Amino acid sequence: MSDINQERLDTQRFDTIIIGAGFAGLTAARDLAAEGQSVLVIEGRDRIAGRTWYEERLGMGLELGGTWVHWTQPYVWRELNHYGIGTVKSPDFQRAIWFEDGERQDGSLEExxxxxxxxxxxxxxxxxxxxxxxxxxxxxxxxxxxxxxxxxxxxxxxxxxxxxxxxxxxxxxxxxxxxxxxxxxxxxxxxxxxxNGDWQVMWEACATYKVEGGTKALADAIHQDALGHGAQFLFNTRVAEVVTDADRATVHTLTAEYVADRVIVTVPLQILGDISFTPALPTPINHAAARGQTGLGTKAWFKLKGHAEPFMALGEPDWPFNFLQAEYPVEDGIIVIGFGSDASAIDVTDLAQVTDAVQRIIPGAEIEATTGHDWCSDEFAGETWPMHSVGHFKESFTAFVAGTDRVRFAGADYALGWGGFIDGAIESATQQSRRILNEVVASASTERTLSEASQK
CATH class of the missing domain: 3.90.660.10 (Polyamine Oxidase; Chain A, domain 2)
Structure with a gap:
């Protein structure tokens, strides 16, 4: 994606600058711009959608990052209905593999x-x-x-x-x-x-229903809506520092600076420390950035030859792949998702490593091709889906919800509900955007009252 008019931006003050064009950034940009705010979104990548990335791999469209949605996730479900985008169900799994005291079990999903x-x-x-x-x-x-x-x-x-x-x-x-x-x-x-405390429904929400046309379809719809309302997007641009004072927030990139009344930060917690804040953010937020997330694992897609039946497999917790889900039957095989808890334990683009990992669960498995993206080494992610570490909820969570006078936080890392999901990103952006709009209305009302008082 190309940058917008740099010369025009350099002299413009915005109502809100949003750092990051993932689902949180897109939602906030659309919602604020729709209410008449001037909005600039600054994104380090050359694309929208953040840690969701729908792309042609292995001969079909695959989700390299965030994937699943569910009707228990009200914010994303509303967006899908709003744009007329449906869902696609993962296959019904008649076969399941798991381990009992180190011995491989092969049975039904019900078992x-x-x-x-x-x-x-x-x-x-x-x-x-x-x-x-x-x-x-x-x-x-x-x-x-x-x-x-x-x-x-x-x-x-x-x-x-x-x-x-x-x-x-x-x-x-x-x-x-x-x-x-x-x-x-x-x-x-x-x-x-x-x-509602039901772990089976929770698991269904995690890995059953995908966005029709891929997550790209929803991200594109929100993006186009934001553009239609006048939001501006600046790509391939890294934010280095955010400076705030009583009058403004100034966002410094490596080559320019942009001024706004407020800033919404949507970058993942794992890389929040890459941005300097002056004055410093509250201590609980800095502690959270130092503590980091636990979502430091991996996701791979690969073609398993000789298998056509969709299946689900649960391995041992510390294996390079601890879960497999066979999704798409293809000629002479099936396309499978693999998840593991440690991104450093396996290179998901290395055929030999992927084969070794799969063979722990399926002895003799033959892998024809593999692909994936290392989100943990991605300079704009540093993590997969965000999951909080011990201590975050008590010390830091409320600080992110509150933000500061001019800096707010939105994204799957900071959600009140479905943290780690697209729904959480949309939810937090919805909450923080409405909060900003309410503040603007309250401020305007106060100014009118003072003006009227001064004229008496």
Whole structure:
């Protein structure tokens, strides 16, 4: 995508500057511009959509990043309906693979769910007690008292067999796309709360319904709407610093500076520290940036030869791939998604490494081709989907929701509800955009009152 008119931008003051053109940035740009605000979106990449990326790979359109949506996710569901975009269901899996005391099991999906039920039921039994309102996570202040607990800490206390505990660890390693030893129990309960504490519905929401035409279809629709309302976009531009004072916010790129009343920051938490803020952001926010996320895993697509039946496979938690989902039957094989918890453990573009990883779950598997994107080494991501670490909820979460007078935060990293999902990105952008618009109205009302008083 090409840059907009640089010469015109250099002398213009905006109402709001948005850093990042992912789903949060696109939503905020559209909503603010639709209400008459002058908006500039600054994006480091040459494209929109952030950590979603729909592209032709392996002979078909594949989602290299964020993928799934669900009707329990009200913000993205509303957007899909608004633009008349449907969903496509993943195949029904008649076959499942899992491990019991190190021994490979091959059965039906129902049998896998039965094997998982004791652990998953026990793990989430207190979900509604601590998070009775999924999109109002601070309703019960006692939830903060749990934030010293990791997922592993909680699993260790459950009265389960070793095999059940290991399978439960795999399940949450998959959900966090990272290690469960630092994964916050509060984050896990918040996901469960979004589906009323039902882990099977939560899992369905995570990996069942895709956007018709790919995530690109929805991102393009919001982008075009934003442009139609006058929002401006600047691509291939890295933000270096944000300086705020009583009068303005100034966003410094490597080559220019832009002025606005407010700034919405949508960059992932893992790379937030790459931007300098003057004055410094509140301590809880800086601590969160230093703490980072747990979503530091991997996602791969590959063609598995000789298999045509869609299947689901759950491996061991620390394997390079701990989960496989066979999605698209093709000639002489099937296209499969693989997830692992450690991006440094496997190069998803290396055929030999991918083959070795898959063969742990499917002995003798023959992989014809593989592809993927390393989001953790991506300079504009630094993580996959964001999942909070121990300590984030209690110390830092409310600070991100509040922001500062001129700097606000939106994105899947900062969502009240479905953190880590497209829905969370849209939700947080919706909330922060409305907050800014309300502030503008309140400020105008105050100015009118003062003006009227001075004339008396």
């Amino acid at each position: 896998l769910l039965e094997a998982m039920a004791p652990g998953c039921d026990a793990f989430g039994v207190e979900t509604r007690k601590y998070f009775p309102r999924a999109f109002e996570p601070f309703t019960n202040p006692e939830a903060a008292d749990l934030d010293h607990l990791s997922v592993d800490d909680v699993i260790a206390t459950l009265e389960l067999t070793d095999s059940q505990k290991q399978r439960l660890r795999t399940f949450w390693t998959l959900n966090f796309n990272g290690s469960t030893d630092t994964a916050a129990y509060t984050q896990a309960l918040r996901w469960l709360a979004a589906t």
